[in-house]
Amino acid sequence: MTQPIILxxxxxxxxxxxxxxxxxxxxAYVKMGYRVHVLCLENTQEMILDSRVQHHMVSYNEPLFxxxxxxxxxxxxxxxxxDCYVVENIGKPDLILVNIYKLxxxxxxxxxxxIVNVLHTALSRQFKDKLSRAPDHTIAHLKFVYGTHPCSCVSKGARKDLIAxxxxxxxxxxxxxxxxxDEIKKAALQLPDIEQFGLTLKGYIIHVGSLDTMKGHRDLLQxxxxxxxxxxxxxxxxxxLEDEIERLSIQLGIKDCVKFLGFQANPYSLISSSALLVLSSKFEGFGYVIxxxxxxxVPVISTDCPFGPRELLPEQNLVPVGxxxxxxxxxxxAMSNLSKYKAPLNQQMLPNHIAYQYLKFGQNY
Structure with missing residues (x-):
């Protein structure tokens, strides 16, 4: 019997x-017995795939016009x-999950x-400038992109935003x-060792996220x-925004208290060893780090930004954006009573539950 294919x-x-x-x-799909393929347009590989997952690349050579x-x-x-590559090298997938607007x-x-589109953020925020400049054209374009195939959103808020x-x-x-x-806890036991950064166990506050406007680093530092x-x-x-945020830390007189560690392929030992994780985003599609x-x-507090944190944390752990x-x-x-700000993980977010939800949604296509 041929194994079902996930792409x-x-x-x-x-x-x-x-x-x-x-x-x-x-x-998760490999563990469930599927043949699993990941196809990318670019060769950048900061994330490590399970060795049983087949990795493919179809180069995108055209510039942005x-x-x-x-x-x-x-x-x-x-x-x-x-399409030609998939037919010739992978076969007929039972489910294709397409991530990120460009794809x-x-x-x-x-x-x-x-095909199922996976939306990781809120379109109204992602296309805020274009919607302001050319609303009718932008909405027509988005109707084409997201009206062609079924869409799964990573939060209820992002789904409501899409429909609105x-x-x-x-x-x-x-x-x-x-x-x-299990994988996160296993990774947390691996390098990097926090001591190499001059850190001690439960001796620091951590923020994990790209240094761009939506992550709210300016508000966090202030x-x-x-x-x-x-x-x-x-x-x-x-x-x-890394240089700008570093200059701000100097202006605020806190440069000696703020450590910039850059991208870490495995941030989990750093998260696990921290006293508190803070998310200061202007908006999120989900808020994975929570x-x-x-x-x-690890105790975690966050801005009550659209659209993920309020679905993941109790109200006491949230503050208004800005x-x-x-x-x-x-x-x-939170620093005075860390245990009060620990929030349990929703067990429905375990990989096998999520994998079955995508299969069920895709099968009803």
Missing amino acids: LILKALEGRGAERMVTTLAR EQEIEQVAAYKAVAERI NWIMAYSQLPN LIGNISRTTTIYNPCDV AYARTDRKLPLVLVGKGK VEAQALE DIDALTTLINE
Whole structure:
């Protein structure tokens, strides 16, 4: 009997939430006995795939065009290349999960069966500028991209946002990102050793996320500067705002209390050894690092940003976005009573549950 085939498609195996979802889900499907394939457009590989997962690359050679008509032609050509490659080298997948807007657009032109788009963020936020400049055109474009195949959103808030923006024009559902507790705990026992960064066990506060505007590092540093700063603040991640955030730490007089560790392929030992994890985002599609902290039984507080944290944490663990005073107060309160801000992981987020939800949703296509 031929093993069923699962295909997961994304731009590259970079170290962000969507890529963590793909690697976790791929491993879950392998354990369930599926033939699992991951197909990327770029060769960047910061995330490690299970050795039983087959990794493929179909190069995207075209530049990004200013004219949409040229971009459409380029993406149609890429979709055709992907279709031919899959048919010749993989076969007929029983389920294809397509991650990230760029791939969602490309695969709207695909002729392959059983495609489900996975939305990792809120479209209204992702396309805020374009919706402001050209709302009718942008909405029409998004209706095409996300009306062609069924869509799964990683939070209820992101799904409501999708429907509010383009209407209920395709089948939609909410499927949270999977959290592999066993693998996360295993990874937490591996390098990097926190001592190499001058850190001590439960002796620091941590933030994990790319250094870009949506992650709210400016608010976090301003709030942290107003605390008693008994513990240093550790920032894990890379991004275009790194120099700006480092300059801000100097301006606030907290440079000696803030450690910039850059991207870490395995952040779990750093999370596990921290006293408190803080998420300060302006918006999220899900908030992956929250459930990872929960898996490691680390206290976690967050901004009540759209759209993930309020679905993952109790109200006492949340503060309004942009309220620096409230974030300062919550950091101080959490440091005074850490156990109060531990929140249990929802067991429905374990990988096998999530894998079955995608299969069920895809089978009803």
